[in-house]
Amino acid sequence: MKKIFVLSFISVGYFLNAQSLSNSPYAVYGIGDVKYDNTIETSSMGGISTAYISDFSSNFNFGNPANNNNFELTSIKLEATNENNYFKTDYNNTKSTKHSTYLSNISIAFPISSKIKMGLLYQPYSSKSYEIIHTETLDNGNVYGNKFKGSGTLNTAQAAVSYKVNSNLSFGARANFYFGNLYDLNEFTASNAELINGYETKNSIKNFNFTLGSSYQSVDRNDHKLTIGATATFGNTSNMTTEYVNSTYYYSDVDVKANETIIEKRSTSSNNLLPLQASVGVGYGSENQWFVSGQIDYKKGESVSYFGNSFDFKDSYRISAGGWYLPNYNNFRSYFSRIVYRYGAFYEKGNIELAGNSINKFGISAGVMLPFKTSSITRMSGLEIGLELGKRGTLKDNLINQNFFNLKIGFNFADRWFRKNLYN
Numbered sequence: 001m002k003k004i005f006v007l008s009f010i011s012v013g014y015f016l017n018a019q020s021l022s023n024s025p026y027a028v029y030g031i032g033d034v035k036y037d038n039t040i041e042t043s044s045m046g047g048i049s050t051a052y053i054s055d056f057s058s059n060f061n062f063g064n065p066a067n068n069n070n071f072e073l074t075s076i077k078l079e080a081t082n083e084n085n086y087f088k089t090d091y092n093n094t095k096s097t098k099h100s101t102y103l104s105n106i107s108i109a110f111p112i113s114s115k116i117k118m119g120l121l122y123q124p125y126s127s128k129s130y131e132i133i134h135t136e137t138l139d140n141g142n143v144y145g146n147k148f149k150g151s152g153t154l155n156t157a158q159a160a161v162s163y164k165v166n167s168n169l170s171f172g173a174r175a176n177f178y179f180g181n182l183y184d185l186n187e188f189t190a191s192n193a194e195l196i197n198g199y200e201t202k203n204s205i206k207n208f209n210f211t212l213g214s215s216y217q218s219v220d221r222n223d224h225k226l227t228i229g230a231t232a233t234f235g236n237t238s239n240m241t242t243e244y245v246n247s248t249y250y251y252s253d254v255d256v257k258a259n260e261t262i263i264e265k266r267s268t269s270s271n272n273l274l275p276l277q278a279s280v281g282v283g284y285g286s287e288n289q290w291f292v293s294g295q296i297d298y299k300k301g302e303s304v305s306y307f308g309n310s311f312d313f314k315d316s317y318r319i320s321a322g323g324w325y326l327p328n329y330n331n332f333r334s335y336f337s338r339i340v341y342r343y344g345a346f347y348e349k350g351n352i353e354l355a356g357n358s359i360n361k362f363g364i365s366a367g368v369m370l371p372f373k374t375s376s377i378t379r380m381s382g383l384e385i386g387l388e389l390g391k392r393g394t395l396k397d398n399l400i401n402q403n404f405f406n407l408k409i410g411f412n413f414a415d416r417w418f419r420k421n422l423y424n
Helices: 002-016
Strands: 074-089 094-111 116-137 143-164 169-190 196-219 224-253 256-270 277-286 290-299 303-306 309-312 316-325 340-349 361-371 382-393 400-415
Touching (some): 116 169
Antiparallel strands (some): 224 256, 303 309, 361 382
């Protein structure tokens, strides 16, 4: 059975790379629609992870790799996300919906010793999957049309290590590898023109950086815990190669260009794809009963190539708050008393600014961990369910308002695997 889980972890990772993910029309800019954190445990609590040390021995924290003091079991997680987006704009009173379901996270984590813990994770980081058509009829009867189309996924593979200095202080490090291809196309045509003018951008990405984390936790005589954590992501290596082509053509068949004439063609490289990011958080709770935390994330702005021009992203920040509650795990007469209930909320000051409007995002979240029958307080395995409801964008200046509802379902299989028995 354990060998099957390992083989599943490897094979699912292959298919994850070929997924098509639903996202916002704002994905047209930069590297696409960034999935903030795909783990159910974190997203169900509004995105908090920096000052979150799980009370249970089966949950590995990748957000802040220092926060794994209590992790003692081998854990395999498989998770999927169902996204439901509802778009509206005052331009022609247009409305649309978009749905998708995809594998959002697979991970395996295990303790190396009582002080050192390690985890491996693979999940989509961002994606482009949009097609927008805009037409305008002039007074002379001519019709102008623009078509915007994008596709591709940027994935991330992570390896995290945690080191426990003493009962209060821990440090951690995470290596992040980003890889994938992103494609954008902007076509312009007119009813009185024979050719289409197309602006094509292809991004090939292989990027590597590091995340360092630290945490401090104090416990009083009543088993109340105060946790303080911080992380920083930096050290980009490699780069993003962008190929830009401006040309005219017509279609002889579906997606088959004919009589193409190149107007301009260039290739550029940049290494500021994923700039400096930092996070700080504070949490407080009672052992195996409840926990609450607040967190602030900061991301430095950057410039990316967009249809042959430079597009500037602004500095952004995100404020998150959330926690969990466990009524009474020792109450075996009531299954609902043994469920872990999670809750959270967040506000994100967006890094995209259009027509003087910041594209901000906010939402609320909730979730449960339904323990398996064989689970115990020291071996917490079960079914994870998370919900996220929120809003992004604005209707001002004919921009797009996005309402979203995301459902996440996954499994956490935890046990004392891969350890040699001392006695038969």
